[in-house]
Structure formats: C-alpha cells, structure tokens
Amino acid sequence: MKYRIAAVSVLCLVLGLVLTCKVHGFVARSAMDEAELQAGTTLRLAVSALDGHLKRYEALPALTADDEIIEVLIEDPGNEALQLDANRYLKSVNALLKSSDIYIMTMDGTTIAASNYDSPVSFVGENFSYRPYFQEAARGERSRFFAVGTTSAKRGYYFSSPIVMDGKILGVIVFKVDLDTIEASWAGGDDRIFVSDPEGIIFMTGSDEWRFAAILPLTPDRIARTETSRRYADVKLHQLPLSYGSFAGHETMLIRNGNAEREYLYVSQSMPEAGWTVNVLMDTASVRWQAQTMMAAVFLALCLAGLVSAIVFQRRARMTERMQLQAEAQNELERRVDERTAALARVNSRIEKEIAERRLTERRLRKTQADLVQAGKLAGLGQMSAALSHELNQPLAAAKTYAETTGLLIERGRVEDASDNLKRISALIDRMASISRHLRNFARKPNEKLGAVSVEDVIRDTIEIVSARLKAADAELSITIEPGLPRVMAGAVRLQQVLVNIVTNAADAVEGLGDRRIDVSASGAAEKVMIIVRDRGPGVPAAIRERIFDPFFTTKGVGKGLGLGLSISYNIVKDFGGSLSVTDHPEGGAVFAIELDVADASVMEAAE
Template sequence: MNSKTMGSRIVGALIAAMAWRPKPPRGYRGLAAAMAGVACVLVPLASYLASEWARGQALDELAETARARLTLYTATLTAEIEKYRVLPLTLAWDPDVAALLAAPRDIALIDRVDRKLAALNAGAALSALYVMGRDGMTLAASNWTEESSFIGRNFAFRPYFTDAIAGRVGRYFAMGTTSNIPGYYIAYPVWAPVRAENQTLGVVVAKIGMDALESAWHQMAGERVFVSDRRGVVFISNVPEWRFRTLAPLDAETRREVERSMQYEGTSLLPLPPMDSSLVHQAAVPGTDWTVHVALDNRPVNVRAWSAGLGAGIATLLLLAAGLVVLQRRLALSERLEYQRRAHLMLEHRVGERTAELSSANARLTAEIAERERAEQAAERAREDLVQAAKLAALGQMAAGIVHEVNQPIAAIRSYSENAGLLLERGKLDLVRANLLEITGLTERVATITRQLKTFARKSSGVLVPVSPRASVERSMALLGAQTQALGAEMVLELPDQSPMVLADEARLDQVIVNLLRNALDAVAARNHRLITVSLDQDGDYVLLRVRDTGPGIPEEDLPSLFDPFFTTKEVGVGLGLGLSISYGIVQGFGGRIAAANHEEGGAVFTVALRRAPDR
C-alpha cells in the first residue's frame, strides 16, 4: 500500500465520520454516549491509517536516502580499490622487477626488490606488495621481514594469478591463506622485453585491506552497510559480526565450490539474521560481480508512525469535540483541507531539499573532475617547461663558444670591408669583387649559426614527423664546435651518406644529441686522448644512434640509476643530474629507447634507438 492510497483512505474515513449524523440523543448522557461511541470507532481507525501512511512516507524517503547512500558507498568502494591500481601497474614495468623474474636466484636483486616493495608498501599503507614467478612462487614481498612472509609460498591456485599470467588484470577478494587477513588483490603481468603471446615473466600483486573503508562506513550511525559477491557471501561490512556470512543459506554444491577455491578459508559462512526487506536496498558495483547493500534503521520509521498515529488520534478527538461543541462542519472541513495543504507543502519542501542535495553533490563531483583535468594539464605544461628550461640552460652554457664562433666571421667581415675600401680607391675592382665574395660567404656562415641556434632554442610542437638524424647530428656538432676546439677534442662522424629518416620532433632530437655530446666532452676533458665518435646503424624498424667517448667510463654500480632524475656523477655545482633524465623522457615520447654501457675498449657509449619513419 503506497503513501497516496493511505492518505486517500485517511481523508475518506474522516469525511465519512463527519458526514454521519446519528439521531440526536436525549439529554446529556445520551450525547456523551454518542460521542464516546463515535470516538471508539474513529480514533483507533484514524490512528492506524495515519501510522500506516506515515510509515509508507518514511519508507519512501528512506528509499530515496538509500539510493543516494548507495551511490556514495559504491563510489567510495570503487575509489578505494582503484586508487592503488597504479602501484602494481608501475611495478610491472620496473626494471628491477623484470630483472628479478629473469634471474630469480640473484640474492642481491631479491634484497633490493624486497626493500623497494617494503618502502612502497609503507607509503601506500597496503596489506602487502609481492612479486610472483610464472610458476606462482613468491620471489619478493614487502613483508619479507615478518614471520608470515609470502616469500617462498606458491599462490598459483588464486584466480588473480591465473588471470595476470595470461596477460590480463587479475582482481580477486579472498581470505589470506598465510596471514589469515582478508583483502582485495590486484595483479598485473610483467612482460618480457619482447612482448608477445605467452611472454609474461611473472606477476606483481597488491593486496588492499578494507579496514579503513569499513572504519569510515562504521561512522554512518544507524546504517548497516555490507558488500556481497556473486554467491551471496558478505565480505565487507561495517558490522563486524556480519562479515563472512551469507544472504541466504548456501546449497551444498555452492559451499563445496567455495571450500575448493579457499576464498574464505576458515570461515563458517552462516546466514545473516532476518531483516525487513523494505529497509534493505542494494546496488551493483560497476566492473565487478559485487553488490552493495544498505540496511537502514527502522527506529525512525517506527517513531514516525507512532507519532503520526498518536497525532491522528488526538486530532480526531479534537475534531469530534469541535464538531460536537461548535457544530460547524464547514470549519472542520476547512481545517482538514489546511492540514492536507501543509502536508503537501512539507512533502514538496523535503523533495526540494533532497533534489538540492543531489544537485550539490553532482556539482561537487563535476568540479573535482574539472580540477583533476586542470592539474593534469598543468603537469604536462610543467614537463614541457622543464624540457625547454633545460634546453635554454644548455644554450646558456654554450653561449661563450657560440659568441666566439660568431665573432670570428664578423671580425673577418670587418677586415675584408676595410680592405675593399682601400682597393676601391686604388681601382683594383677584381680584388674588391673577391673581397665581397668572401664577405658573402662569411655572412652565410653567421646566418647558418643563427639558424642552428633558432632551431635548437625553439619550443617543441610535440608532433612526430620524419627527421634526418644526420642533419640533427651536424647541427648539434656545429653548436658545440667552439667547446670542442677549446678542449682540443676530436669528433669523428661515421654516418652513411643516405641515412634513413626517423620519427621525432626535430628540436627535441637536437636537444638529446646536444646533451649526449656535451656529456661526452665533459667525460674526455681530463683525458690525454680526447676522441668522440658518432655513428648510425639500423636494427630492423629502428635506427641506432651511438655516441662513444674515450673518457673513464661509467661505474657499474651507477648504470642502473644513470637516467634517474637528479642523479649525477659530476662534481657539486657542475650539473643538476637532469640532462639524461630529460633525454630519457624525450626518447620514450618518440616511442624509442636509450641505453648506456661501457665500451670494451674503454670509455662509455650511449645508444639511442629511434623508430624508422615509413617510406613515402
């Protein structure tokens, strides 16, 4: 019975009661008896109907509240499990993790990965982070120092492992078989260097505890929140006694299936206590087979129904008394209409308030989304500004040599101009013409230097187009010509006459090559034999650009950290350690890769692999 039908029944009963005209009794006793009889019939009826109507109204409002709450709880649950997704995804691409899966018996590598996982887990406040091999054996874990460490334990039976090792993202909620602590598992595959079918090296898993979420839900007074899986097993709840209980008794086959999966190992899976279905509302969690339930407190409903019933009974008595005393049916009807109007206005007011709350929540979500987009755009602009700042910083460090390169032809132009004036006075026009040709060549040389500076200094467009690596190397060497001469170094080019084009941004590729050449000049500065060799080669769909120097080489322990931000082997004040890190990011943006190694004949060699541009 809905609230509108209940309201109609109340109004009808009151009108019928007021329209009934008993025979006028004789004397005071008869009138009192008649009034008592009418009151005995009408007051209980009005109280019952009013309480039922109020109960229906309260249930409707609770249903609206439950829908809003379900939206909030679903959003918080989704946010809780998704905010940690990036951590195992990032670790899946970590070089140390890939190296560990390739050499699972390397003790030093295991220790380094253990410590890295422990540090990340401490900062993210997860239950655990761990790395598993293709056979399901745990090789490294954030809890490696604890007695219940996962290291050496095989979890190949878990569905999240089978999904991730097959190349998919594994998601699973279960009771821990080692720690006896429940949690939500997110697993990502770790791919081999050559990504192909069945080329996963292992799996990175993050275990997320739901204690914080349940604690936050526990603050919602009067609301019992719980989450069930596809089998009807409750695994998250702000009522601790309801955790690992079922919505309904499990049949024998389902219970055997749960026991075989060990998903809820050590739990009894008893049914929940009976609940009023009108007070329980539910909603599906997007992207999962989970359902969020909200069991609302029935006390406000009962209090409201009791108050309405009591109020209706008192109102009925008052109406009867007023009707009997004043005998003004018109006034009584007016009072009833006024009561209905106020109830309708109150209902409209409450609906308006609820609508305003939902609109406000939607506006806040929209503002948060816009703020996140602005933050991402600001971060991208900051990265672009960092690259441009590094480029201008390098240009500033080369300024002295470039000024020297420009001053030489300018001085020569001045000398030729003065000689041309003297020769013109003497009438030696052939020599004047020769001087003017020399001046033309020198101005072209200055123009070439300024064009190279303009190309190097301009801000990148971010668009990848076919670029000649040979031309980029020649421009970069020209910018560093003065510094090379000042050091007494020699640059040797081993470039083919017809080098293939690569996909890159011309300005950023120049920046990468300038960074590598400047590092090479710094490396050979203190050596007797100062030689830098630049070569081009092809490897399938990639063009390999190598820069080799005759410097002291790179310490083996520094090679893994060479491209990390702010890592430098130079003296304090010489560099910030951002050049190679920025170059690494630029090459990655081209879809290529950059690596450093020590040459077998001495010195260091940097290899930049760039995608070959398609032939037109």
Template sequence: MVGVIGLVAMLIVGWVTFEVTLANSIRVTGEQAQRRLALFDRTLEAIIERFHYLPVAISQAREARQALEHPDDPIAIDAANGFLSKLNETAGAGEIFLMEENGSVVAASNWWTLTSLVGTNYSFRPYFADALRLGQADYYAFGMSTNVPGYFLSQRVDGPDGPLGVAVSKINLGEIEATWWRSGELIGIVDVNDVVILSTRPDWRYRPLQTIPRSRVDIVSSQQRYGENGIDNSGIITDRWFSRGAEFALLAGTDPESSGYFMLRELRLPKHGWRLLSFTPLPQHYAGAFTMASAAALACAALFLIVVLLEQRRRHVALRLSEHYRLEQRVAERTEDLHAMNEQLRAEIADRVRAERAERDAQTGLAQAAKLASLGQALAGVAHEVSQPVAALATHLASARLIEQRRGGGELGPIIAAMDKVVERLANLTGHLKTFARKETQSALYADVGTAIANALDLTDHRLRQVGVDTEYRRPLPPLGAAANPVHLEQVLINLIANAADAMEDAPVRVLSISAEREGEAIRIVIADTGAGMAAADMSNIFDPFFTTKPAGKGLGLGLAISYGLMRDSGGTISARSVLGQGSTFFVTLPQAARPEAKLIA
C-alpha cells in the first residue's frame, strides 16, 4: 500500500511539474517569437520604405514625362531609358519602368537586357489600374518577363489634360529572405489568398498554408500573382489548434527541420494585407518539460524513500523498546522484594535531590536579593550625589534671574527659563531615583498631559527647528490628567517627536500635528507627521527591540520598544498607523486620573 501511495505521489508531482514547465516554456518562447516577428516586420518596412520615393521621383522627371507625351519619339524613349538605367544604378531597385495610359511599357531600366520590359503590356496588373484610379498603389506579384517575384510600387503621372501613364518601381525582396535565413528561423509571409509568398524555406513558396478548394484555386490562378505555373495546392499545415494559451500546427513533409509539431505565432501586417508567421519546433519544449518532470519525480521518490526509512527506523526502535520493557517486567515479577527496596531507595534519592535543589534555589535567590540591594544602595547614592549639584545649580539660576531682572531683562531671560526647566527635570528625575530606592507604599501618579507635551516640545525644539518642522498643537483646556509617571510620559513623547522629525527630514512638506482629548475613561494622545512613512510589512515589528527603519548609525531600534514597555507598565497602550510616502500617526492611550489634592508631578 505504501508503495502504491509513493508511486501515485511521484506521478502527480511529475505531471504537475511537466505541465507547469511546458506552459512556462511555451509562454516565454511565444513572447520571444512575437518580439522577433516585430523586428522582422520593421526590417521589411524599412526595405520597402527605402524605395517609396522612386515612383514619385520618376513621375516628376522631365525625361519620363516627355517619353509618355511622345511615345513614338525614339529620342525621348532613349532619353527615358538612359535616365531610368542611371537612376536604378543608384537606387538599387529590381526594375523601374514607365507605362502608357493603355498599360504598355515605353521605357525601363532593363531596356538593354534579354528580359527587357519594354513593349510588354501590364494593364491587367492591379498596381496599374489602382494607380490610375487612386494616384498610387502597391502590389506583390511574380514577374511575368523576368520570372522574379517582387513588390511593385506605382505612381500615376499626371499631365495637363489628365493621366499620362504610370511610373513603377519593382523591389526584389530576396534580401529580406536572405536575412531571415541567416537568423535560423522558420518564417514565412502569407498574402490575402493564404499563400506563402516569402519564406526561409524555398519549397514553401507559392503554396497555401492549408489545401484550398479547387474552385478557389482557379480564382487565385486568374490573378496571375504567382507566375505562369500558379500555386502548388499542397498545404504546408496539416492541422492547427489552440492549447495552453498558444497556437500549434502539424506541418507536412519529409524534411525533419520543417515537418512535425510546431508552435505557431502570427503577426498581421494590415498595411499590405499580409501575415508574418513564425514556426518554433515543439519537441524541444516537451523534452525540457520531461527532463524537469523526471527530476521532480526522482526528488519526490527520494523524499518518499527517506520518509519510509525513517518510519521503519522508528518502528524498529519502538520494537526494541517494547522488548526491553517486557524484559524489565519479567525481572520485576521475579524480584519483587528487590524492586520494593529499589523504589524506596529511589524515593530517598529523589527527596535528597529536591532538598539540594531547594537549597540551591534559596542560595541563588539570596544572592540575587543581595545584588538588588547593592544596586538600590548605589542608585540611592547616585541620586543623592546628583541632587546636591542640581540644587546648587537651581540656586545659581535663581540668582542669575534676579540679576537679570535688576538689569531690566533682556535676551538672557528665556535662556534662564529654559535652563530652569532642565534643572527642574533633573530634580524630578533624582527624586524618582530616591523614591525608587526607598521602600514606600505604592501611590497613584498623576501626569498633566498638556504640561508633558509642552515639556517634550521644549526639549525637542532645537531638532524641530533644525529640520524645519511646522508644529500644530493646542494645549487642552481644561487640563487633562493621566494616571502615569509624568517623566515616563515625557520620555515617550520626546522619543515619538524625535522620530517624527527624523522621518520628515527629506519630506517636501514637514508638519507635526499633536492633539490630546478625553475618550470615555481614558486620555488619547495623537502624534502625526508628514514624513516618509513605513511599509506595511514593517508595522508588525516596530515595537520589537533593536528593530529600526533608519539608516545604519542613526538608530538602535530601542526607543519604541522602551516606550511600549513604559506605557504598558502605566496601564496604557501605544499603537501606530502608517502609509508609505504619506507619513505616520502614533496613538498613546492612558487611563484618566483625577487631579490629586497634593502637589502635582508634572
């Protein structure tokens, strides 16, 4: 049963891999073929466009007009023949010639050759009739005199009393066939009759893509597009169908390079009424897909074999354990007394181990308590040592303020006031350290939200002005009180404002919006910026320690993690919303607190 499951799994994996690989290979090959067809189309148009000027130039030439006005004048005809010959030597077209109004050729660039067009009547050609009717025309056909196919460009020659005739330039497209042949592609151009007129395979020329009815063959032959022999009505394509988002064809023939199964890509050329076809052999795609499928199936078989071996090993180990357990049971039944003594001894050993573990735990706890006690004493000493210079600094600042007031005030007043706030913050911090070092009963803290925001803005004012940030903030009235440590709240706000300034450093618009309001039994503080914002993938990690979106050397990734912990310890929350390229918004929510009767900590 296991072998059957493994075989089915291997077949499924191989089949899925085959289908996916084949579909992808067909898609990529189709895109490449479409790009090559577009390139071939541009090459074809460039060759044709290169000779578009010839019929117009001939129709305006004095020699050509005189030959058409005087078709019986040998001198005019010789001049026109010489002009067309020299012109073609420079242009490099197949042939260029002049036709009278009745369709007869009066002058040609090959007038001196055995296959001269002079005297031949081509009034039956559509490029002659269409040019007389429309002014100009183009047409692909097999040369009746030269037996060389070409693309004919014609231009009507107008006289004072009406049309004099038609100037024609024949383009030999053998150059583009040679270019295609050197590319190694299997390419063909099909005209409006679904007949191949140009191809890298000479045996495809003047054959329909698929065999056409006899009645239609007679109609096509009457057009005399394909020479005296007409078309070879043996279809190139035996069958064609759509599959896997592409078109495929079965080509008839005995040559392995141009027969069998191919992927068919088609590009329409509406300007000429043609279609440009590309054939890509299909077996190579199947071979690649089969190779990938075989590799995937072998990998699946190897994985299944590993799983089977592991399962057999697990069963073998389980069997050995079972035999060992039965052996122990038999020994236990035969030596019950010894077993009881062993159990008693194990119990005593377990009690001894538990006692030793409890003793080690107690010693570890005492050592940790001693460390914490030493840390508390050191912290109290640091707070005591710092508080004295802070108090002295406050006294000096008070003296400086009095002196400044006696002098009538000036620029030092705001500076002394700012230093007072910093000294007051240091005093509060040392007070908190002393309070933490003392063993006191826990009391509820009160923080004036407006004061905390104002202090945070004061301490970050230099950074905000340095970046050029406009601040939008209105102090809430009446005051809002939050049940939180005010120093901790200021620390969180300073971190959020500093992060906002960093985010807006390269932003075109730098606006910092801060608001505080009461929501039910809670206080909500909102800090929004117009900075770079954060990606959605980063939002789940912003409160993790050491995670930062700032460049290397500009952040440790600890600010938001510490802020999150401080708000959580205060019974509040901190969250964020951000849109990449539009800015970020942080929400700080704290429990509301009643204003205490004692002196506030703010």
C-alpha cells in the first residue's frame, strides 16, 4: 500500500510540473498580448497628440507668406524700416500662434526678419542655407524638418514655404514649433515613449538619459548625413546600449543602465510626413511576475489535489482491508462451527467440551469484531486550513518608538511633548483600527451605502487632502458653513472625492492669476443643502458649459488630464439623488453648485 501511495504521489508531482509549465507559457503569452494592446493604445494616443500639434501649424507659413508686409519686405530686403515693421509683425503673430520662432530668409539663406529680432539669440543676419527646409522651399516646395537650432540650441520642428511674387520665388518663410510641452507629458509614466529620426537617433523622449542616443548603429554614413544637415548642431550623439530578445512569442528590447539590464516590450509606428518613428516601451517585469505567480499558484493547487487524492486512496485501501478481515473472520467462524457440529454428531461424550470451546470461540470473535470497530473509529482524516493575516508592522513600530520617546520625555519633564506623543500613538491605533475596518468593509460590502453624512466633516477632510495643491497654486481658501447645518444623504468617501476634484480644478483655474481666492460655502434651505465652490479663474464659456460634464472632455492642455474628473463627480452626486451644475459668476470665475437632500429622521437615528 505504501508503494502504491508513493507512486500516486510521484505521478501527481510529475503531472503537476508538466501542467505548471504549460500554464506558465499560456499566462505569459496572454499577459504579453494584453500588454501589447495597452502599449498600442498608448502609441496611438502619442501619435495623435503629435500629429494634431503639428497640423495646427502646417498651413501657416504659406498663409503668412501672402501677407502684404512680407511681400513688400521681400521685394526690398535692404529697407531697414520695412525690416523693423516685419520684425514687429512676426513677433505679434508668433505670440498669437504660440509658436517658437518665425523668420524670413532671402534666396541666399540670409535671415532679414525674425520674431526674435530683439532677443540675445536673434536669427536676423544668420544664414541657414545649409538646412534642408530652406533648400526645399527655395525650390518651390513646402518643407518640414526637425532639428536642434544652431543659434538657439533649442529643439524644434520647422515648417517652411516659398515666398512667391508674380510666379517667382523671392524668399523663404519658416515657422519653428516647440515640442517640449508634449515631451514633458511623457515623463514619469509607466511606459517609455520616444521619437526617433530616420537615422535611428532619439529626438524626443521623457527620459533625459536617452535623448540624442541612437537605437541603430552610428555608421559613418548615418553620421555624415546628420552632420550635413546639422540636424543636431553641436550635440554629441551616443549609442544606446541595447540588444534584442524574445519572451512568450513577442520580440523584446533589452536596455542596459550601468550593471542593470531591463527588458521592454516595444511597439512603434512611423509618421511619414513628419519623418519620425514613435516608439513605446513597456517593462515586462510585471508580466514575468504575473506568470511566475500563476505558475506557483497552479503548482500548489496541484500539490494540494495530489495530497487529497493520496488521503482518499489510503482511506479506501483501509476500508477494503477491514472488509477482508471481516470476511476472513466470518469464514473462520463458519468453519469452526461446522467442525464442532460434526464432532458433536460423532462423539456425544465430548459435547459439553465442544460447546464450551464454541462459546470461547464466540467470545474471541466478539472481541475481534470489537477491536475492528475500534480500529475503524480511530481511522480519520485531518482538515487543513489556511488564514490570511495582514501585518501592521509600520504603525506598530512607530507606536513603539513614540512610547519609548514618551518615557524619556517624562523623565526630562517635557510633559507637553510626552502628551503629544501619546496623542500620536492614539492616532496610530485609530489608523490601524481604520485599516482593519476598511479591509472588513471591502470583504463584506464592496460598495459604500448611502447614509447621513456631515457636510462640515467632509469639507474639513477635503481641505486636508487638497492643502498641498492649494499651497502649490498659492491659492487663498475661504470656508463658510451655516451653523447647525443638517446632515445629507450621501457617502462620505465619494462626496469627499467630488469636493477634492472640484477644489483641485479651482486651484488649477486660479494658478498664476492676480486674484487667487477660492470660496467654499454650505447652507441649507427647504430640505436641501447647497455646497458652493467659486473661483476667480477664467470661468466656463457658454459654448462648452453643456459639455463640461461629458467623459473625456477637458479644457486643459495635452498631458494634464483625461477629462474624467467632472464626469465621475456628476454621476456620484446623481447617485446620491442630488445634482451638480456650473455657472459663471457675474464678477468673473466659475461657480460649481452641489445640491443634496437632507437625511430623513430614520437615517439620522441609524447614524447616531
């Protein structure tokens, strides 16, 4: 029996290892497929943002070239008065369109007017005839080019167009567009995004150490083509230390950073018009961890199943053995009875002895049967259980430190400091209790139920959360709460989420303005409670007021939000049975109004 159990255990172990390896491969492929889809979405968003930003300026050089001031200057490029008028005009257009620089060149490549004419890095008098965007525009073509400025040392994307008069090309006008805003939005994310040129040199990236690094070998031909156009001016190019591999059927890129090496799943998409390739790298560490975790879980589950199977098999074997013993005992009893009956028939003189022997045999049989029953009672199975415990080492360690410090403070007579430590210990205990309560609520109640909520407490907790943002914006917050304000029907955590979002938006609106006041007020009337948040920002134009609560609608710049905050807040308040609206204040600024129902008496009693 022992050998059979061992054989079954070994067989389960072998099958478990084989199945675990197959599960690992399946999970890894599934996770990598999902990661590739996620990286593809990030790539499409990045390409759309870049393409949309560039298309804003694509037609502007040709339109500006037809302006009368430009045409007059290009016919008389040596006229200083015309140059001054053109410089001022280009500066005003540059400020209006928020481009980096605008400048005009004659057919020999000399700049005669520029929007930065009055800056230390003025382009006036500089010759850019070596640039491809000048050469192509001089041939009558509209051109696009990205490079590092040789005068300003700033990266930018250049749009150029010929200045044509009476069918003759007299000059070239150039718009330089700054891409730093989009690039800044890529920094700090989970994915690595970078843009490379046709020579494989990284031109834009959220990682400073990768900028101007090459993902393709820096061959003499590539270096020569780059130096001819002076695309990167005097910037020193370097090779990015990378190699290629594969994981779960997907090609990966391995990049070294010192002695460490990180593996990335990468996807890319070319932008032919811009001459770029946009690349997105996603770290595969989480995918590998997920596959290994699933493999370990499957292996443990199979081991547990094998153990249960062995226990069941052993129990059945013991039951079979017990039944065999009972059958043998019964056969033995019948044989002896037959023998005794035959002996009694043959020898009447030994009848009493045979009867006594039979009774003794019966007693032995009963004893044997009793022993078998007792052995059956002693045969049982153990039950295994596992419990998940959450450690709270950090709060406990902090409480211990405060407790030890409190003893020293008392010895030194610093009673107030000791009292403050005791309060902090109490707060840590409350925090541990709150953690336990939240974990229990998470297991039993996935969704927060509505109840009687104190608006004053929610506003106070909200201010604690957004205080850092208000300080960063240098905003002044004013709070007015009507005395005796009744409780409202809501969820405290979700109502706090709504207020945090609205107050944060108000801080964004007033940041950098002269008047940075934000007013928060709460008052009750006719079984309703109104919470008003007013800022002194630019307000919400009537044209977009009806769309302000739509998902993914935002007035912020690229990389500063997805436009989901107000949409989520609107639906949270709607779930409370209330309403969220926005208007413009007559004196300027936006006014967000939250209307909630007062909690009825039964809910109030339950809350108390």
